Amino acid sequence: MRIVIGGMNHESNTFNPIITGADDFVVFYGEEMLTRGRTPSYASTGIITALEEGACDIVPTVLARAVPNGVVSAAFYRHLKAEWIKRIQEALTLGPVHGVCLALHGSMKVEALGCAEGDLLMAVRELLPDVPCTVALDMHATITPALLRCVDGFTAYKTAPHIDCQETGAHAARMLLHSLHTGKKLHTAYRRIPMLIAGEKSESEAEPMRSLIEACRGVEMQPGIEAASLLLGFPWADDEHNGVSVLVTSLAAGETGEKSADALAASFWARRHDFVFRSEWYDPRQSLEYAYQGVLEKKERPVFISDSGDNPTAGATGDGTELLERILETMDQAAQLPTPLLYSGFYDAPAVAACIKAGTGAVLDITIGGNWDQVNGKKIPLQVTVQKVARNFGPLQSDLVLVSHENLLITLTSKHIGFGDAALLPSLGINPGDYCLVVVKLGYLEPCFRTIADRAILATTKGCSHELLETIPYKKVRRPLYPLDPDLVFSVGT
Ligand SMILES: [Zn+2]
Structure with missing residues (x-):
């Protein structure tokens, strides 16, 4: 099996006037991803290891990472994207590609463009429209329609602070291999919860995240379910798609994934008042x-x-x-x-x-x-x-x-x-x-x-x-949104 891999990791704060550029990124191109870029704490490292264990032929593209900062320079993003596309085109001249597995943040934004991951994935899909694609995301990813259109299977970090990055990458790769080995298509159920939440109120060792993540792990034990993830979005981005998402990926479409997504979303919303600062x-x-x-x-x-x-x-x-x-x-x-x-x-x-x-x-x-x-x-x-x-x-x-x-x-x-x-x-x-x-x-x-x-x-x-999100002068987030609209009435499926 020949699998395209790559990674792009940046969390873009739209309130920060800095434009994140080439000097702020560490980038590994092609084979460098497999050597110098193979850092233990990266999701991409988990992807590489799992694909090697699956005896896959890995096609490395680009691994670009930066510390969270202001939105990313359009010129630098265009450069990165061109490098990705060039490597996929080269790979296709040498033979067929069977799948795509990427490590992405999910809340990277480019000046005048918006969601970087959605734009990149749409370009990847033009070259590889029919192969399965899975991604390992940050827990603070923002799910957009483009991501949902382009990706078959999602998984995301279950810890904050993030200490399970490599494990999450391996999970995304194994999910892809299950689909390829069984010939069954991955299907993802998505639910949006209209809520913004600060990371300091949602550490995974504290309630209510501890129980909600446990519920995800429980869903993943069910037959046919490949991954269940809670994506919290990124509150310091004024973006129409901002919010909390539940994603449940199954091997083949079915009621179990849909019902599990409903149940997880309902549990999350029911506990919205329990998200509080852990420290004084x-x-x-x-x-x-x-x-x-x-x-x-x-x-x-x-x-x-x-x-x-x-x-x-x-x-x-x-x-x-x-x-x-x-x-x-x-x-x-x-x-x-x-x-x-x-x-x-x-x-x-x-x-x-x-x-x-x-x-x-x-x-x-x-x-x-x-x-x-x-x-x-x-x-x-x-x-x-x-x-x-x-x-x-x-x-x-x-x-x-x-x-x-x-x-x-x-x-x-x-x-x-x-x-x-x-x-x-x-x-x-x-x-x-x-x-x-x-x-x-x-x-x-x-x-x-x-x-x-x-x-x-x-x-x-x-x-x-x-941290006091209620006081931030958002202009683009879709209202109503809790806690900006504290009396918001919401039920899953509406
Ligand atoms: Zn994060």
Whole structure:
């Protein structure tokens, strides 16, 4: 069997003014996908492994991945798409292709085009109209009519934070092979639930997601069912298709898949009021007050504050300054902390360049933040001392700088890479567990922070990933939509 594979992974935040381009993506072309691109945490790696186990002849196209950010450059997307198409055309000149299995995010948007995955799949379908196609999606995928038209079988991550990516890829590949080996066509039942939901209210270890995911696993045990998935959409995209989706893929059409999709959708809707923040949450001012109190009076350490409204891993700019401004207003309390207040951090290429030019140990005046998000932040002038520099960090080769200002330590990045990577702080010589108060531009804490946090506070700062969805000025989402319309009456099938 010859199977076309590929991957495209980006979550596009339409409130972020940054246009995500070539410098923000890591791309593996053709055979590179099978070697350098074979990273354990990727869904595409699961696809490759399962197809190899199935003795398939793999046709690799393109694997393109970027940290969530603003919408993707149309020119760069056209380049990626051309590379995909070229490789499929080349493969077809060498012989027949029997199937397609792709690892996609599902919420990638291109400037002036919209849904990237739908556009790409339509182009793939022009070349391969009749072969089965399965996809492994992110749990935060947005399902569009184009995706439903082009794809036969869907599966998606069942964990958030996402720790089952490889397993999900393998699932998509096995589903494709079942269809090819049995000669039965895959059929997907789809239900839309008119609801927006923040990731911080829908972690898979917490209720109600834990039970709802268990229900999906139960459906997957039924004869003939290949996959049952809950797709939560991505609330920081103002898009007419946004919402929660249920997808149940069966081998051959039948009542079981349809009824299961109905039941899962009804269960989800019935529990809509149960989606709440897992950690304590306050506005920025209160968050700081409780954190200082926790450290200074209750001896809690480390206390973590998530600067959740400006979470780059949810596509925010990473340069919002609301919380930094509050901290600078409370420097008398920060001064009492037994260790510096650690803030990780800010995406600020000009500040990083200035610090690197000045060198370690230099004292200089810079501005922090406000390069991109000038609605929820501004350039904050600060005199800093450059404590440490680390060059070419991670796959995007970002430069990192650690600066100090009085009893603050702040990390700065030259690229939009986010602050959830467990290796980022250690590369600057920092062990976050040594600090009593750590502020991170994240929503829910990644496992590397959660395991050491004595207390976790979610600060509902303003920014491109503002957690209070009811206050976001959406223009394009289809109304009515819960919780924007809290009294919405909905029943599955209507
Ligand atoms: Zn996700």
